Amino acid sequence: MNQLNxxxxxxxxxxxxxxxxxxLGRYAADRxxxxxxxxxxxxxxxxxxxFIRGNFMYLDIALVFVLCSFIGSVNVLRLLLPPNQKELLxxxxxxxxxxxxxxxxxxxxLDTSNTRSDQ
Numbered sequence: 664m665n666q667l668n669x670x671x672x673x674x675x676x677x678x679x680x681x682x683x684x685x686x687l688g689r690y691a692a693d694r695x696x697x698x699x700x701x702x703x704x705x706x707x708x709x710x711x712x713x714f715i716r717g718n719f720m721y722l723d724i725a726l727v728f729v730l731c732s733f734i735g736s737v738n739v740l741r742l743l744l745p746p747n748q749k750e751l752l753x754x755x756x757x758x759x760x761x762x763x764x765x766x767x768x769x770x771x772x773l774d775t776s777n778t779r780s781d782q
Contacts, residue, residue, distance in 0.1 A: 671711045678704040695739055702732035 678701050685697035706725050713721035 667711060667715055671708050671715075674704050674707050674711070678708075691739075691743055695736065695743075698739075699732065699736055702728070706732075 681697045681700045685694050688694040706729050709721055709725040
């Protein structure tokens with residue numbers, strides 16, 4: 664066995680440790696991170712096999728696998744959002760207007776202090 668085979672076996676063992684973390688994870692975010700780590704390691708294994716065998720058709724498989732993993736992660740994150748997500752998002756959108764109002768008030772106070780010193 665060459666060194667690349669040992670590398671692939673090592674990555675597979677690390678994926679097993681991530682699987683244990685996904686099963687024993689306390690929170691949903693822990694499980695999601697572990698699942699993303701597993702899919703990344705599986706993609707690295709597929710790419711290693713592509714390099715070993717010289718069959719570059721596996722690159723397409725790895726790309727589709729990563730895209731499906733990303734879509735799955737986004738869907739899980741959508742499920743984890745609270746029911747009042749529209750209210751939370753509206754608060755986020757309103758922040759720049761609050762900052763803009765505060766900046767205008769600060770500039771106005773600076774202008775009034777400058778005009779007083781000029782008199």
